[in-house]
Amino acid sequence: EPEVTQTPSHQVTQMGQEVILRCVPISNHLYFYWYRQILGQKVEFLVSFYNNEISEKSEIFDDQFSVERPDGSNFTLKIRSTKLEDSAMYFCASSSTGPSGANVLTFGAGSRLTVL
Amino acid sequence: AQSVTQLDSQVPVFEEAPVELRCNYSSSVSVYLFWYVQYPNQGLQLLLKYLSGSTLVKGINGFEAEFNKSQTSFHLRKPSVHISDTAEYFCAASGAGSYQLTFGKGTKLSVIP
Numbered sequence: 001e002p003e004v005t006q007t008p009s010h011q012v013t014q015m016g017q018e019v020i021l022r023c024v025p026i027s028n029h030l031y032f033y034w035y036r037q038i039l040g041q042k043v044e045f046l047v048s049f050y051n052n053e054i055s056e057k058s059e060i061f062d063d064q065f066s067v068e069r070p071d072g073s074n075f076t077l078k079i080r081s082t083k084l085e086d087s088a089m090y091f092c093a094s095s096s097t098g099p100s101g102a103n104v105l106t107f108g109a110g111s112r113l114t115v116l
Numbered sequence: 117a118q119s120v121t122q123l124d125s126q127v128p129v130f131e132e133a134p135v136e137l138r139c140n141y142s143s144s145v146s147v148y149l150f151w152y153v154q155y156p157n158q159g160l161q162l163l164l165k166y167l168s169g170s171t172l173v174k175g176i177n178g179f180e181a182e183f184n185k186s187q188t189s190f191h192l193r194k195p196s197v198h199i200s201d202t203a204e205y206f207c208a209a210s211g212a213g214s215y216q217l218t219f220g221k222g223t224k225l226s227v228i229p
Contacts, residue, residue: 006159031215042222043160043206048215056215091160099213103148109159 002026004108012114021077021111023092032075033093082115118143118209122220137192137223139207149190150208
């Protein structure tokens with residue numbers, strides 16, 4: 001069964017450093033997402049991406065975050081200057097249909113980010 | 117906008133006993149409902165979904181859920197649980213026209229041998 005692949009599985013970084021989390025969505029999917037889950041809290045929506053641009057973003061997704069699809073297969077989340085509160089599990093997801101239909105997301109296994 | 121409430125943060129249950137994990141939602145628009153499962157140290161796996169049609173939906177691993185519009189609920193049930201069902205279960209909702217999936221806080225199911 002097709003799956004969403006995320007790397008790295010765990011990254012430890014110092015506060016203020018830049019981090020890039022990578023994702024390979026399912027190959028025929030057109031919509032891409034990042035969610036995060038701070039330990040003990042809800043899974044929260046960060047951003048959705050379609051047709052090479054952000055289609056929707058949450059209040060969490062401020063100027064320190066950016067997303068990019070640098071080639072035909074990868075989808076990345078960059079955090080420019082990490083803060084302690086960015087420590088979380090970050091999930092990438094993809095879907096074949098967008099909000100015009102029932103949007104069923106397939107999630108990756110997650111990338112755990114620890115900011116020291 | 118939607119909100120999703122999972123009333124129980126932890127549910128312990130003995131092996132082979134039935135279980136119900138509760139989920140209530142609120143939405144001002146037509147809503148699609150999902151249950152995801154997260155096994156320890158793993159990602160989110162889709163368990164089942166309600167998009168339209170029959171209000172009783174069946175998912176993987178013997179789970180089922182019933183969409184109840186009047187009670188705005190989408191409770192997850194399994195008639196007989198196994199040790200391997202120990203995991204965290206998330207109810208989620210999305211509305212027509214939105215890219216965003218809104219999650220509940222999750223319910224940790226612990227199956228006791």
